[in-house]
Amino acid sequence: MALTQTRFGLSASIFTRDVNRAFRAMRDFEAGIVYVNAGTIGAETHLPFGGIKESGNGHREAGHAALDTFTEWKSIYVDFSGRLQRAQIDNQG
Secondary structure, eight states: OOOOOOSEESEEEEOOSOHHHHHHHHHHOOSSEEEESSOOOOOOTTSOOOOEETSSOSSOOSTTHHHHHHOOOOOOOOOOSOSOOOOTTOOOO
């Protein structure tokens, strides 16, 4: 399968009945989203979408991935037992 060389990679699609060709396309297409047997309509607001190469803005601005752009994650552990906890690797005692 010949792939077109392009500076852009927002989305791509392939229409085929050959499952092997479809999986090769999924692997080889340089695009932010790949459709198999469907057109590139861009209506998947629930999916991370942003393109690669010179397409998009470099972020995945839809779906749950959009939260990562605007979120600073913090892990918090709260112990209400009132006792001093031993380290998990401390097996004495």
